[in-house]
Amino acid sequence: MTSDRLSLVFGALADPTRRAILVRLTEGDATVAELAAPFVMSQPAISRHLKVLENAGLISRTRRATARLSHLEAEPLREVTTWLTRYQRFWDESHERLDELLAALQGKGGRGTVARTEGDDHG
Template identity: 55%
Template sequence: MSDQLSLVFAALAEPTRRDIVARLAVGDATVGELAEPYAMSLQAVSKHLKVLEAAGLVTKTPAAQRRSVHLEAEVFDLMTKWIERYQRQAEERYQRLDALLDQLDEDGNVIPTDERKTS
C-alpha cells in the first residue's frame, strides 16, 4: 500500500484512530490529551499517531514545549473525490435500471412504446 489513498483508508480502518481523527476535528491536542480517554499507554497512542501521520492525516507541531497534533483536512478531499466518483457511477446504474423498469409491466413484460407512461 504505497499510494496515499490506501494509506488513509488503512489508517482509518482502526476504531481508535478514527476516534482520534474525530477528536482532532474539534481542535488540536497534545499526545497526552489525546491519550486521556484510552486504556492504553502514551506509547500506544503515539504509534497510532505515527500511522495517521504517515497517511498524511495529522501533523505534529515542532514546538518542544507543547507539541500539539493537528488534523490535515485536505486529505479528506482526496477521499471525498474517490467516493464521489463511485457514487456517481452507482447513481447512473440506478437511473439505467429505473429506465428499464419503466419499460416493464407488473408481470415483467415489455410495454409497447406507445403505451408507456411519460414523465
C-alpha cells in the same frame, strides 16, 4: 494523489481508533494525553496511532512549550473524497437504470414482479 499515498490514507482510516482521533481533532489541536483520554490504551499506543496518521499526511505535530500537539490536516481526506466520487457516479447511474427498469415493469402491468404499494387497487 498517488496510489501509494492513497494506500497510506486508506490504511490509516482502516482503524477505528485512528478515525476517532481524527474526529476529535476536528474540534481543535490536542495533546497525546487528551487524545488518549477516551481510550483504554496507553499513551505510547496512541502515539503509534498518531505516527500512522502523520505518515499518511492526515495530521501534523508541533511542539508548544512542553506539549506536543496534533493538528488535523484534512487535505488528504478531500483527495480521497475526489477519488471516491467516480464510484458515487457509478452507483447513481446504476440506481437510475434500476429505477427505469422498475418503471418499465410497472408500466407493462408487471403485476407480481414489483411489490405492491399502499393504495394499489389491483385486486
